[in-house]
Amino acid sequence: MKATLQRVAGTLALFAAIGVANAQAPPSCRLDAEGGSAVATTVRLAMNAYKALGKQLPFDEVIVNPEEIPRAANSLIVYVVTDASIGAVGKDGCIVNRPALISGDEIDLISVRGGCSASAGKIEVRCSSEAVQMFGRQGDRPGLANPALLYVLAHELGHILQRRPGEYAGRVEAIDLNQSQSAKLEALRESCEPGLTKAEEDADSLAVQVLAMLLPDPPYRETLFSPRGSVLWGADQLNLAANSWRKTSLEREFISLPKPHKSFVPTEFPTPLRIVQANAKKFVCEVLTRKSGVINYPGRATSHPSLEVRIQRVAEALRSTAAGLPKTGAQQEYRSVAVLQEQLSDIFTFIYRENGAYLEAVQSEVCTRVNGDDPTDGCSKRKR
Incomplete structure (x- = not known):
């Protein structure tokens, strides 16, 4: 698991x-x-x-x-x-x-x-x-x-x-570790400015409201599934299409997406607070004390919330809409498939939600540390 x-x-x-x-x-x-x-x-x-x-x-x-x-x-x-x-x-x-x-x-x-x-x-x-x-x-x-x-x-x-x-564009920001500690600290602090992501988050919020309004009815209503399952399936379709487009655009433009720092990849859901705090500390310490190489940072990029957070919000909003819709009404010959689809959608919704929540939690801890009195407190190397 x-x-x-x-x-x-x-x-x-x-x-x-x-x-x-x-x-x-x-x-x-x-x-x-x-x-x-x-x-x-x-x-x-x-x-x-x-x-x-x-x-x-x-x-x-x-x-x-x-x-x-x-x-x-x-x-x-x-x-x-x-x-x-x-x-x-x-x-x-x-x-x-x-x-x-x-x-x-x-x-x-x-x-x-x-x-x-x-x-x-x-x-x-x-x-x-x-x-x-x-x-x-x-x-x-x-x-x-x-x-x-x-x-x-x-x-x-x-x-x-x-x-x-x-x-x-939600993207991974590459932090050059050859910079001075003060320059790297300033970059991390700038990523914590909440106003930078507001316009993108507002646009996403509007888009989610549009989805919640239109998905229960034609032409988005999938009669193969129940009304509830149809809306949940809509959330999965969005994610599947985004993944397909990402792969296609990468192949076409020959761009390899960088892997984020491992502190931003959860290993269990939900993630205990002590692990979130430890991972945030490890990330900040490595950025501020290492003198060479590059660390990929999927925090709040210059003006965009992360893809995980977007998928989380879409899944949550559509799940809320789906909860008020009937679970019955799937076509008889496809009933077992429809039930399986609804169960899988619940699983994916859980993953989207928890992964997004984890990223937000780590980012919050990163911001708390870099805006504190001593961001390198507890780091094994405290070179300035």
Whole structure:
């Protein structure tokens, strides 16, 4: 069991990065009409949910893949862009060689790195065609929609509501141990500023509210399962899609996600406070006393909460929604599968919750120590 928890926690402790949209409109030859239609449908559902929540977005129409930028101030512009490697495109930005994505070649500037992103200066969302296909994938179940795409787009709409850029990126921060102790201490203290993550957390909170409102009903209602099981399955779909996209983007961009410091990987759930405190102390001591190498720190990155915390909050919110829904109503011939699915969802929800709680607890202890009178108190090496 301990090894299983470590593997799950290690997987959850990996992070993905989302790029910011380019300033210029992409050429029409790179626009994906089918993906644009899927995004537009999902955005309209999310837009109506925002209205029902009393959140008025600064647009009332959605324009997909326009060849010319509309001048209307009340329009959301959505581009779904086909990604391509530099070696596969011509001077005009169109794809001239196949395959469009070449192994070992960097993707070009028109491509959308990481999924979807909201623009700061205008009401615009750009998505990678590949990401839309992956997050929107529903298999051979006609009439159903994948809640993963809804979550990603609802998050970006949250940024538009905030009038700030969407950079949906929880990531591991590399701390260079060659720096002076004072510089490393300052970096740790800066990571403890709660205001840095507020905008991202607010966007996530809005997205979760949209999910909780829409998942119990079509097109997200999976009749194979009971109403409760359908909502829980929605949470699992989101996580599965995120993992699939992370693997795909890593292969495409040849980036190896760094492993976090072992203090941030729990070995038992729930983790006793004494172990949390010991792990936080070990992390701070190693950062402040070691003089060479790099330590990967998955704390509160410059402006983003961690993926674990996000998954935790989604799972908790959807579990709360599911608790008020009936457990009956699964299709008779699939009843045993539906019951198994609900049980597995409970297990995953527990793991998401406990892993997120552990990360927050360790981060809190790290902040308590680095903001104390003597952060190196109790460290075996106290070199300054």
